[in-house]
Amino acid sequence: MSATTAGGGRIELTDLCKRYGSGPLVVDHVSIDIAPGEFITLLGPSGSGKTTTLNMIAGFTDITSGSIKLGGRDIAPLPPHRREFGMVFQNYALFPHMTVAQNVAFPLRERKVPKAETARRVEETLRLVDLEGMGGRRPDELSGGQQQRVALARAVVFSPSVLLLDEPLSALDRKLRQSLQQEIKRLHQELKLTFVFVTHDQDEAMSLSDRIAVFNAGRVERIGTPADLYRDPGTRFVARFLGESNLFPGRLRPGGVYEWAGHKWAVPDADGTPAGRDLIVRPERLRLAATPGEVPDGANSIAATVTTLSFQGTHQRAELDYGDGSTGSAVLPPDATDGIRAGGRVTAYWDPAHQVLVTPPAEAAPASAAPDPRTIKENA
Amino acid sequence: MPAPTAPPETAGAAVPAGRAPARPRPAARRRAAALFLLLPALVALGVFFVLPLLDIVMRSFTDPEPGAGNYLSLFTDGYTLRVLGRTLLVALIVTVAGVLLAYPYAYMMTLASPTTRAVMVTVVLVPFWTSMLARNFAWMVLMQDGGVVQGLLSLVGLNGVRLLGTTTGVAVSMIQVLLPFMVLPMYSVMQQIDRRLLLAGQSLGASRLSSFRKVYLPLSLPGIVSGASLVFVLALGFYVTPALLGSPQGALIAQVIAVRTRELLDFGGAGALGVFILVVTLISLGVSRRLAGSGAASGAAHVMAGGGGR
CATH class of the missing domain: 3.40.50.300 (P-loop containing nucleotide triphosphate hydrolases)
Structure with missing residues (x-):
């Protein structure tokens, strides 16, 4: 043979x-x-x-x-x-x-x-x-x-x-x-x-x-x-396993509204029935504004505290705290530091086109404000 | 009597080493201290082993008269050479049979669960822990005419097989007691072999059997060689077993040495025999060292030091 x-x-x-x-x-x-x-x-x-x-x-x-x-x-x-x-x-x-x-x-x-x-x-x-x-x-x-x-x-x-x-x-x-x-x-x-x-x-x-x-x-x-998997992970598990994300485990409401912990965000291309969903935004899609007034029209936003800001050469990385113990991160250009410093308050915003809804694990889907939305990097 | 395999290097090593000075020691002083620690063992070995051995060698050349006469008669009296041949043959048979029995046993030990493995080790060590005399008398009972072994053999149609008083019977008993010396070195080598190598062999186109033969067997060879050399060397010096289970006509070398020293008081001749066996032992250890790399012979010795049953 x-x-x-x-x-x-x-x-x-x-x-x-x-x-x-x-x-x-x-x-x-x-x-x-x-x-x-x-x-x-x-x-x-x-x-x-x-x-x-x-x-x-x-x-x-x-x-x-x-x-x-x-x-x-x-x-x-x-x-x-x-x-x-x-x-x-x-x-x-x-x-x-x-x-x-x-x-x-x-x-x-x-x-x-x-x-x-x-x-x-x-x-x-x-x-x-x-x-x-x-x-x-x-x-x-x-x-x-x-x-x-x-x-x-x-x-x-x-x-x-x-x-x-x-x-x-x-x-x-x-x-x-x-x-x-x-x-x-x-x-x-x-x-x-x-x-x-x-x-x-x-x-x-x-x-x-x-x-x-x-x-x-x-x-x-x-x-x-x-x-494809990075852009549209489909489930929370895949989203967490492939890359990092800012993850908000809330609920999709009728009329293209997503709700998490009292925040309401627009979901323009909402399809499917209202249900428990995770909304994720990848760190490189997240922008930071020093004041809420700088957030462009039509963007979804959330207030956050910058816990650390680290310079990484090609980019900067901001670790964010959204309150309620939920955290996330954003990747910024290396020179964008206007009004953004560790310990400062910022408004994180993103284009709704860059957010993705994924399915949480069955039955574990929280109805509303979830205990631990967080950014996960799993590559251990 | 032939020398035991591993000199008891650690005998009496627990000697207080003096007070450690507070300042750092230069290397030379550390070496001196190391020598000092070795001293008790070296003295004990020198007095109780090296000196008597030298005495035996001396006498083999001087007693009863100076010259190589004792050695010449070993090869010329017609009797000694036959006994030597028989001893070497028995040792060889015991070694080969031991390898055949121990290899699959040690292999199964690597596959067994820890509990099963503990049981297997215990089973193989039982003869090693049993008193030498009790074990040999037990064999006498089992092997006697009309005994259990004969009964079992006649069940399968082998009638009138005599074991007691024959070299076969001696060999069977020797295999039993020497099995741990074979199994343990083999096991210690085998357990270090990564079984995934067998899978690798199969993934590369070798059948299970071929993968075993070309990968596992060569890697387990050091274990075979060290077990075999240990058993061969120990088998050369067996005395009690052939004396009790064998016959004077089928005497092995240790019995002849005993007769010469105790009954004939021929210390020179007995010494020559002992030296000859010592040389054979050293040669076989050297050969096994070459065969399996330098670690093997000493590896076997460290697994089971102590010339348990003779």
């Missing part, structure tokens, strides 16, 4: 479920259609089912129900070594008793590729990941970043149609992580394989993916391009 598949494979997950024993569903009817050559990220907190889903695709975990198809063919009954997927592990999983070259040659040896061709492809693949001449080293002589490059090389050397990556960057420090992100992105563009990438890091997901599937409690909460 020579594995010279050109291009990426299409993966269809249909109603995929996983249950251990008689416990709850760890993966709950997950359906994703992954296009050939697509870079898709399964994003979610730990325990959300993303890794289990990946392990079911890889064949390390049996499926409880549903189907997994590769190029239209059901692969669920196949053992892992017959699925022809490359896989990169969180802890690299390099074979410590083999040299770098032997590690990379391993999948070719298993496929009985002739020696000369093995040597040629190992060298070529090591060049692809910038590790020329390192073939004779042992894995423990390499840095973490280099080890992960070897793992990448080993996973693509046999030209699989799909590359599965299980939190491959989480063991690296921030700087290395960024350079390897670029490396992975470049590999994706050069090899044109389908990438299925698992992470809990929203920044990683945003900068790498064509599409992101956000996992929550075993289900795919939402799936879409990074820009």
Whole structure:
């Protein structure tokens, strides 16, 4: 079985479920259609089912129900070594008793590729990941970043149609992580394989993916391009998981009015029935005015106290307190400081076109003034 | 008698080290202090181990007359060489059988839950904790003609298998008591192997079996080598077990040494035998060190220091 598949494979997950024993569903009817050559990220907190889903695709975990198809063919009954997927592990999983070259040659040896061709492809693949001449080293002589490059090389050397990556960057420090992100992105563009990438890091997901599937409690909460998900998260969970936001968990009233803690804001494109909704405004959409008179007509606004103002080079960041213990933040141009200082009162305002209504978690939707509207940055 | 494997380096190390001075010490003085701490152990080793050993070596060349006669007769009297061969063979069989029994056992220990693992360790250590004589007499009862073992074997159609008084019986008992020396070093190596490497192997196209053979087995090799060398070396010096369960015709080297020292008072000849076994021991330790990297032999010794059953 020579594995010279050109291009990426299409993966269809249909109603995929996983249950251990008689416990709850760890993966709950997950359906994703992954296009050939697509870079898709399964994003979610730990325990959300993303890794289990990946392990079911890889064949390390049996499926409880549903189907997994590769190029239209059901692969669920196949053992892992017959699925022809490359896989990169969180802890690299390099074979410590083999040299770098032997590690990379391993999948070719298993496929009985002739020696000369093995040597040629190992060298070529090591060049692809910038590790020329390192073939004779042992894995423990390499840095973490280099080890992960070897793992990448080993996973693509046999030209699989799909590359599965299980939190491959989480063991690296921030700087290395960024350079390897670029490396992975470049590999994706050069090899044109389908990438299925698992992470809990929203920044990683945003900068790498064509599409992101956000996992929550075993289900795919939402799936879409990074820009779509950021602009219109749809649910509070996704809004909090992807980026920061000023979040006001209030209620949509009839006639295009949104109400939270005594504030009333215009919702021009209000649709749907009046109900509990969260209104969110991303920090970079929020403007600050020193006096209420500076707020332009038609803008929604709220009084706030600037708790801290920090200069970040390209921009400034203001942490805001809206009273009632609710806080938020705004991103300002680096030189806009007129009348805005830490401890001062300001009026925060935004164009109604830049606000988004999202659904709070079922039944937890507060009828009116909620206890803890806050800005959340979850990328732990 | 052959030397035990690990010299008891820590014997009597709990000696007051003098008063620590308030000012910082130069490196040289710290080294002197370290030597001072080692002194009790070094003295004890020198007096009770090195000097007697030198005496044995001396006598093997001088008693009854100067020269290499004792060593020459080892290879020429026709009897000693046969006993040596038998001893090496028994040690080898015990080692190989031990590896075959201990490897799956240690592997299962890495997969078991902590409770099950504790039970498994206890089971394997029971013979190690049992008094040597009690254990051997228990084996005599089990192996005697018409005993439990024979009864069980005849149930599966093997009639009249004799164990007591045979080298097989001796080997079986030795395997039992030496099993912990095999299982524990293997387990300590295996538990450090990342099982995800097996998954990695499978994801790269190797079947479960092939992944095990090419990834897990080589990584567990140091454990095999250190367990095997430990058991081999210990098996060379077994005395009580072959004396009680074996026969004079199937004597092993330790019995011959005992006969020479206690009955024939041939200290020179016994010394030559002892030195020979010591050399074989050192060679096998050296080989295992080469096979599995320098950590293996000492790793085994640290898992279970103490020449428990002879």
